[in-house]
Amino acid sequence: MATTTTRSPAATGTTTAPRTPRRRDDSRLALLFILPALIGFLVFMVWPTLRGIYLSFTRFNLLTPPEFNGMDNYVRMVQDPVFWNSLKVTIWYVFLNILFQTILALIIAVMMQRLTKRTWLRGIVLTPYLVSNVVAAMIFLWVLDFQLGIGNKLLEVIGVERIAFFSSEAWVIPTIAGVNVWRHVGYTALLIFAGLQTIPETVYEAGRIDGAGEPRMFRSITVPLLRPILGLVLIITVVGSFQVFDTVAIATRGGPVDSSRVLQYYIYDVAFGRFQFGYASAMSVALLIVLMIITFLQYRLTRASTSDLN
Template sequence: MSKLAADEVAPEEPLPEAGPEPGEGGGGPGVTAGRSRILRRREALVGLAFVAPMLALFIVFRFGPTLGAAFLSLTDYRLSGEWTFTGAGNYTRLLQDDLFWESLGVTAVYTALYVPMTVALALGTAVLLHRTLWLRGFFRGLFFLPYVTSIVLAAVIWKWIYELEDGLLNATLGALSLGPVDFLGSESLVLPSIAAASAWKGFGYSMLILLAGLQSIPREVTEAATIDGANGWQRFRWVTLPLLRPVLFFVLVIEAITGFQVFDAMYVMTAGGPVRASYSLVYFLYDSGFKFFDFGYASAVGLVLFLVVLVFSLIQRRLIGRDTD
């Protein structure tokens, strides 16, 4: 066979693919992955640079006072600026102070009254709003209005309502021949009365959170329960509440923290009376720091309050929120 015929029969060899020119980003998968990591790290640094100013302010103004209070609790610090290191002296004194234990008991009782009132009112209102289609936005804003009202203004209004002589509540009871009741002057009624006023003031925030939780529950789940023959209470008890558990846990923790920090309502409505029946732990802190200027002792009270709230939140997490993840 001639050379020309052999060339015609032999298959043509494929031309080699053009490789990347120098500087065009070649180098294989390892080089590509390395550059991807560099880009991600660069993006993270850019994002951190944007949030760094606010992060620094948050650390300074959030953790700075906390660390300062922790240091003050170990000292005998006075208004003149003079201080001496006392170690655990303030905490030892605190454990031996009957007024501290009395104010802690008042705070615990108040919280035990306030939290169920607020959560029950918020949950009931949220369920009604969830089932109401007519003017839902109007009623949602109406029920939320007390929350944005000043706590001092709300306390003054409720103090007028509870007045023994001319109060609205006692006037109504008098019309029903039930006689006047000294709501704020009775040692047994003062905490429930303040808790009811505070629940009216603060339930709107929890109501909105619970309402959002109700609206996030898939409608197919409740429809399936209805098809299976469950009535309204059974759907609420066995379907809605379990699905609402994470939101309910959050609301309980927030309201418990609010209850332990009560001060304004008691200061305005009763000034801690009668006979310190409404003398809360924060009221005790206020008197120690701003009445007797014992800042080290007041700081110790504040840290103890922090630990009490932390332990209570962990207990709630154990009892209620363990299955919410």
């Protein structure tokens, strides 16, 4: 973990190596270094994306060759109430997940920076992230089980009625969002923490001299200067949040009824459960477009590419 909180930008500026006068053409070497990643990118990202777009215009069951069927899949998608419901459920999930995760992560990150310098304490924050999604889902499934879960036993002890966390239509999405907040909040906090490191200590010093308290400095210094990083973190977490899958696949399989049938799970079910790869591809393309629009908007709204530090 980084412990360079107090280093000023001036200090780092002087350590850059002097430039060689004659510029060599490094592009061949650069290409060689990029190659392994590029092959992966082409084989596992670009090619499947293009093929997915092509398949979205076909009827394809994976075992017989695809048949071109024009816009049929897209027409069906527009008319499919389950698709629209899954989109609604996904957005509700993303909203809850991102809202709580970002607020909590921001609080944790600021506390990590301003209140403690202990590495082990900072390390602990990240531990839930080391647990795999599947394991986290399994554990919470047991903890929050209606009959046998220790979570519900505790609720009973403090005199609250048991809650059917994973098996009631109202609770299931907040519960899944909560499980994933638990797992990802440390990681998000770490990203924000890294952003906090870039804010020069001198600004805080100036604030302190002017008599500002911690809450005031948080409002007037930390949040505005953190904006580019926060913008980036939001883009990463929102895109990731839209792709929620494993927690649903393990804990609820889309139920009760359709109340946790998020888009990714619906796509998976249509593709691998019902062998309708054409329609599943069409929905994946729709998700791709939604994500592109959201990312673009976020990028513009948070002005993530510019900084207020200069």
